[in-house]
Amino acid sequence: MAGPMKMRATLAGGNTAGAHTEIRVLMTHPMTTAQGGQPLHFIQNITVKLNGRTVVEAEVSQAVSRNPVFSFRLKGGAKGDKVEVSWLDNKGDTSRIESAIA
Amino acid sequence: MPRLAFLCLLIGSSAFAQDAKKEIQKYQQMIAEGSPVELFELEGEALWKKPQGPKNASLENCDLGMGPGVLKGAYARLPRHFQDAGRVMDLEARLLHCMETLQGRSRKEATQRLFGNDDRASEMEYLSAYIAGESRGVKMAPGSAHPKEKEAFALGQKLFFHRAGPWDFSCASCHGEEGKRIRMQDLPVLSKPEAARPVVATWPAYRVSNSQFKTMQWRINDCYRQMRMPEPVFASEATIALNMFLTATGKDEPYRGPGTKR
Numbered sequence: 001m002a003g004p005m006k007m008r009a010t011l012a013g014g015n016t017a018g019a020h021t022e023i024r025v026l027m028t029h030p031m032t033t034a035q036g037g038q039p040l041h042f043i044q045n046i047t048v049k050l051n052g053r054t055v056v057e058a059e060v061s062q063a064v065s066r067n068p069v070f071s072f073r074l075k076g077g078a079k080g081d082k083v084e085v086s087w088l089d090n091k092g093d094t095s096r097i098e099s100a101i102a
Numbered sequence: 103m104p105r106l107a108f109l110c111l112l113i114g115s116s117a118f119a120q121d122a123k124k125e126i127q128k129y130q131q132m133i134a135e136g137s138p139v140e141l142f143e144l145e146g147e148a149l150w151k152k153p154q155g156p157k158n159a160s161l162e163n164c165d166l167g168m169g170p171g172v173l174k175g176a177y178a179r180l181p182r183h184f185q186d187a188g189r190v191m192d193l194e195a196r197l198l199h200c201m202e203t204l205q206g207r208s209r210k211e212a213t214q215r216l217f218g219n220d221d222r223a224s225e226m227e228y229l230s231a232y233i234a235g236e237s238r239g240v241k242m243a244p245g246s247a248h249p250k251e252k253e254a255f256a257l258g259q260k261l262f263f264h265r266a267g268p269w270d271f272s273c274a275s276c277h278g279e280e281g282k283r284i285r286m287q288d289l290p291v292l293s294k295p296e297a298a299r300p301v302v303a304t305w306p307a308y309r310v311s312n313s314q315f316k317t318m319q320w321r322i323n324d325c326y327r328q329m330r331m332p333e334p335v336f337a338s339e340a341t342i343a344l345n346m347f348l349t350a351t352g353k354d355e356p357y358r359g360p361g362t363k364r
Binding site: 004005006026027028030065066067068069 | 138141220
């Protein structure tokens, strides 16, 4: 079972043309490499959606640390917009978190 | 001429030490930015609310010193004397007390897995992360008025300087001299308030190098292991007294943990 995730999405730059959304998300994952006889288990894909529309699709390698933190910066966005981040690992496990831009 | 060469060497090495210190600070800042401490807090919150033990009760009514279930600022007031237990307790000792009294668990069962590993933290570690996090911004102020609190401080101070074991070590053997470190880890002079404050304000903590969350009871336990002394009993009078001595020495700084260590 996947452990918890935590996310913060905040609007930076106010209601100006230069406004952007900062997303910071923490994921619980062992991120084990095949070294030392451990089973290979790592997050492969990360998807970020803004109001249901996919805005980031990322491929992640085994080189990322255990319990990783990711930050994304999106152009635009408004307070209350829904941000969803999900991951998929090499064993097919998946987890997602959703929150509104503050 | 030889004297001049020696002088140059001296200046050179002190500049190197300064650079190393700056680089280590930079590194510490970088790891703190990506700290997964909040994940441990979330797991701890779930455990705090989870009914367990023969009484099938959660810990939500556990009195950490500010009244049953009051978490805000409770960690910052520990260790302290508890009337109902008749002794001074730190966070982990108090949690153990609540597991026994509220949840009806045996000490044997509750202490079966005190320290976790990188795959899974222990219950104590998750709970410590959550409860300590509820004191962020609150000034550290352990109990200091009750005679038993004074007694614990005095005992902890004595233990800190007490040399024993096959290597004739005391805590002060490593934590008694300015400017010492082991690899990337500073060895603060913990008997001095200015050195103890940042330590007290950031423990318990997540350790990046082994992906584990560490509590103060673990820290003391592991220091004794490194000193080649017999393993101290978890939440015993001795380890609580040491924790009291360290916390009281480093009091008055707002809590900003759980921290992130190398």
